[in-house]
Amino acid sequence: MNIRRTQFGSAVADRHCDPAITVTGLRKSFRDVAVLDGVDLLVPRGSVFALLGVNGAGKTTMVRILSTLTPADAGTVTIAGRDLHDDAQGIRRSISLTGQYAAVDDLLTAEENLRLMARLGHLGRAEGRQRARELLEQFDLVDAGRRRAGTYSGGMARRLDLAMSLVARPEVIFLDEPTTGLDPRSRQTMWDVVRCLADDGVTIFLTTQYLEEADQLADRVAVLDEGRIVAEGNPDELKRLVPGGHLELMLTQRSQLETVAASFDEVVVDADRCTIAIPTDGSIGQIKALLDRVDDQSVTVGTLSLHSASLDDVFFALTDKTPAAPIRNEATAR
Numbered sequence: 068m069n070i071r072r073t074q075f076g077s078a079v080a081d082r083h084c085d086p087a088i089t090v091t092g093l094r095k096s097f098r099d100v101a102v103l104d105g106v107d108l109l110v111p112r113g114s115v116f117a118l119l120g121v122n123g124a125g126k127t128t129m130v131r132i133l134s135t136l137t138p139a140d141a142g143t144v145t146i147a148g149r150d151l152h153d154d155a156q157g158i159r160r161s162i163s164l165t166g167q168y169a170a171v172d173d174l175l176t177a178e179e180n181l182r183l184m185a186r187l188g189h190l191g192r193a194e195g196r197q198r199a200r201e202l203l204e205q206f207d208l209v210d211a212g213r214r215r216a217g218t219y220s221g222g223m224a225r226r227l228d229l230a231m232s233l234v235a236r237p238e239v240i241f242l243d244e245p246t247t248g249l250d251p252r253s254r255q256t257m258w259d260v261v262r263c264l265a266d267d268g269v270t271i272f273l274t275t276q277y278l279e280e281a282d283q284l285a286d287r288v289a290v291l292d293e294g295r296i297v298a299e300g301n302p303d304e305l306k307r308l309v310p311g312g313h314l315e316l317m318l319t320q321r322s323q324l325e326t327v328a329a330s331f332d333e334v335v336v337d338a339d340r341c342t343i344a345i346p347t348d349g350s351i352g353q354i355k356a357l358l359d360r361v362d363d364q365s366v367t368v369g370t371l372s373l374h375s376a377s378l379d380d381v382f383f384a385l386t387d388k389t390p391a392a393p394i395r396n397e398a399t400a401r
């Protein structure tokens with residue numbers, strides 16, 4: 068599907084926002100394959116930013132560059148006010164990185180893991196102990212705090228991993244696929260943790276395969292495809308990019324369905340439910356015009372609801388992997 072690729076009110080263009088991360092013209096190739104081909108991004112301080120892309124799109128490469136682990140070929144990066152080229156050490160002190168595979172020492176307890184991180188972060192003994200206590204509580208690991216991490220479930224290990232990365236109170240947290248492999252309950256718990264961190268003003272840059280995750284957590288979402296950001300915006304803005312949004316009217320009289328259907332080119336009628344779905348881009352002007360046209364038919368509408376396309380629809384459309392589900396159902400459309 069060919070859709071408009073765009074940035075909505077892009078933070079890149081917003082000179083007034085207070086950025087935690089700015090990326091300009093970032094390039095990275097492995098041998099002759101360009102994985103990042105001129106990426107521009109701006110992540111406002113205290114926001115949650117989600118980077119989406121198919122397997123191999125370059126998300127981890129991006130995170131590794133921003134977290135100073137992999138050198139870029141070209142471009143500029145500023146994180147927490149520090150330039151990546153000039154002050155990688157300063158950036159390392161301001162960030163944390165949590166990946167798909169928990170970097171927890173299985174032979175140590177949660178408390179010991181946390182205190183080890185405190186020592187590595189040059190916290191004093193008393194401060195380290197205090198910070199470990201706080202984090203065990205915040206991450207719901209108090210009961211398991213004195214058990215070896217090797218006995219933990221995947222969700223607990225991931226929480227401990229994130230807790231460990233927070234010992235030094237980073238300004239910016241990179242989460243590379245933080246919930247991959249977790250069951251739905253553990254995923255929810257992790258989402259709650261991320262929300263709490265964002266509420267505390269931490270900037271979170273996450274990559275994810277789960278579009279629902281981006282929808283739930285992110286203030287802004289960017290889609291990386293073939294080395295470039297092909298769309299960026301808040302989840303609702305992105306959903307308006309693709310078909311799938313529709314206005315559903317439930318009429319009080321089945322006999323009036325045909326009257327409404329006749330006044331639109333493309334609708335889906337569900338006679339059993341006495342509903343009619345009319346495609347819309349979700350804009351106020353278009354919805355108003357649609358409702359005016361329905362009103363002209365002098366039919367009685369019981370309820371109406373607005374349905375957006377999902378981020379899945381957006382992702383499939385932008386990355387050309389699978390066509391977005393069409394609204395038109397040949398069996399029921401007129």
Ligand SMILES: Nc1ncnc2c1ncn2[C@@H]1O[C@H](COP(=O)(O)OP(=O)(O)OP(=O)(O)O)[C@@H](O)[C@H]1O
Nearest residue numbers: 097098102120121122123124125126127128129276
């Ligand atoms: N060190 C490396 N040497 C050569 N190629 C690499 C290296 N690191 C990454 N790549 C390649 O760069 C591309 C992007 O990889 P990357 O891991 O960044 O993608 P991703 O979007 O994180 O994928 P996934 O969702 O599967 O984790 C892939 O084709 C990968 O094989």
